[in-house]
Amino acid sequence: MRSAGARYLMAGALAALVFSWGAFSMDGANTYYARWPRGVPSGADFFPVAVWLQSPSNARAYAEAGINLYVGLWKGPTEVQLAELAAAGMKVICNQNAVGLSRAGEQVIVGWMHDDEPDNAQPDGKGGWGPPVPPETIVKGYAEIRARDGSRPVYLNLGQGVAWDGWYGRGVRTNHPEDYAEYAKGCDIASFDIYPANCRAKDEPCGKPWYVARGVDRLRAAVGDAKPVWCWLECTKIGADSAARPTPAQVRAEVWMALVHGANGIGYFCHSWTPRFDDAALLHERPMLEAVTAINRQIRELAPALNSPTIRGEVKVESSDPAAPVDAMVKRHGGRTFVFAVAMRDRQTTATFRLGGPASVEVLGEGRTIQALEGSFTDSFRGYDVHLYRCEMRAGGR
Numbered sequence: 001m002r003s004a005g006a007r008y009l010m011a012g013a014l015a016a017l018v019f020s021w022g023a024f025s026m027d028g029a030n031t032y033y034a035r036w037p038r039g040v041p042s043g044a045d046f047f048p049v050a051v052w053l054q055s056p057s058n059a060r061a062y063a064e065a066g067i068n069l070y071v072g073l074w075k076g077p078t079e080v081q082l083a084e085l086a087a088a089g090m091k092v093i094c095n096q097n098a099v100g101l102s103r104a105g106e107q108v109i110v111g112w113m114h115d116d117e118p119d120n121a122q123p124d125g126k127g128g129w130g131p132p133v134p135p136e137t138i139v140k141g142y143a144e145i146r147a148r149d150g151s152r153p154v155y156l157n158l159g160q161g162v163a164w165d166g167w168y169g170r171g172v173r174t175n176h177p178e179d180y181a182e183y184a185k186g187c188d189i190a191s192f193d194i195y196p197a198n199c200r201a202k203d204e205p206c207g208k209p210w211y212v213a214r215g216v217d218r219l220r221a222a223v224g225d226a227k228p229v230w231c232w233l234e235c236t237k238i239g240a241d242s243a244a245r246p247t248p249a250q251v252r253a254e255v256w257m258a259l260v261h262g263a264n265g266i267g268y269f270c271h272s273w274t275p276r277f278d279d280a281a282l283l284h285e286r287p288m289l290e291a292v293t294a295i296n297r298q299i300r301e302l303a304p305a306l307n308s309p310t311i312r313g314e315v316k317v318e319s320s321d322p323a324a325p326v327d328a329m330v331k332r333h334g335g336r337t338f339v340f341a342v343a344m345r346d347r348q349t350t351a352t353f354r355l356g357g358p359a360s361v362e363v364l365g366e367g368r369t370i371q372a373l374e375g376s377f378t379d380s381f382r383g384y385d386v387h388l389y390r391c392e393m394r395a396g397g398r
């Protein structure tokens with residue numbers, strides 16, 4: 001991502017496997033956030049759903065759409081910006097400055113951020129591009145931010161090179177994925193952005209939303225599953241040369257691909273440069289706004305389950321079409337087992353879920369129930385379909 005007027009990003013690719021994916025390896029991201037007295041809310045019902053570099057004047061509208069966090073403030077933070085966010089009940093992660101460190105930021109700022117995408121080639125001041133910011137510079141900056149205020153976590157957003165080694169926007173560090181474990185040492189929360197619909201058609205990664213999942217997997221590996229990983233997602237047609245505008249169904253699939261693969265937070269890039277610049281385009285595109293609001297509402301309802309530790313190896317998933325894997329994540333909360341599943345390719349298939357015991361399975365948001373009498377059930381998936389299951393295990397089951 002970049003601020004207004006800067007270039008937008010593209011996507012990367014690799015097939016996903018068919019099994020249950022893990023998430024945060026500790027007791028959950030919320031336990032981790034509790035380390036900071038002024039940090040990201042650590043309650044079980046708070047799952048970070050953010051927007052990037054938006055005007056505080058729109059905070060109430062975003063809150064109505066289920067957004068609970070701002071990341072980035074244009075030329076801020078300023079006292080006016082922080083006051084507007086406080087009035088809307090919106091938290092923010094932003095650059096560290098004197099205003100942010102003053103009393104004005106006490107109740108609003110929940111984290112400090114590095115400059116965006118240091119892993120990409122940087123302007124050389126002569127109209128061209130130089131190398132990325134070295135990881136050791138980010139690590140040094142991390143120490144300096146913490147020295148000025150250790151009561152909030154430090155956040156770092158990286159570019160699409162996390163998911164795509166061949167991303168040429170890294171310049172001289174293209175095809176150097178080893179950099180990311182070094183960058184990860186310079187933050188407490190790591191994120192990346194990738195926009196598979198908003199890409200140039202000539203680029204090999206274009207139109208492959210599973211790169212969202214691949215990026216989450218790789219960033220989790222870079223942090224050693226020891227820090228939260230967030231993911232930024234598209235929801236508008238960003239530039240005139242984008243291959244396509246994402247559909248509501250595609251955005252929902254990308255969100256759940258990220259979550260199923262262990263993302264501990266998500267964010268939306270809401271800008272558009274076509275047909276004219278609009279930094280809050282999401283708010284002005286009603287079909288997408290309604291879809292994003294529905295996605296966020298469901299995430300908020302499921303936040304306690306999403307924030308719970310992932311149960312590994314308990315539910316087996318098999319796809320009837322090997323070329324159309326269905327990936328799933330298993331959670332347990334309130335005595336119930338949750339299985340969140342997403343089709344990873346644009347092909348129809350039937351998935352078989354083996355629970356290990358009889359259960360009644362509610363398909364959330366779809367008004368239907370499936371009986372797993374012998375400890376397994378099947379369900380059909382269209383391309384990039386998402387199904388979310390809440391399982392009531394019966395006697396003899398879990």
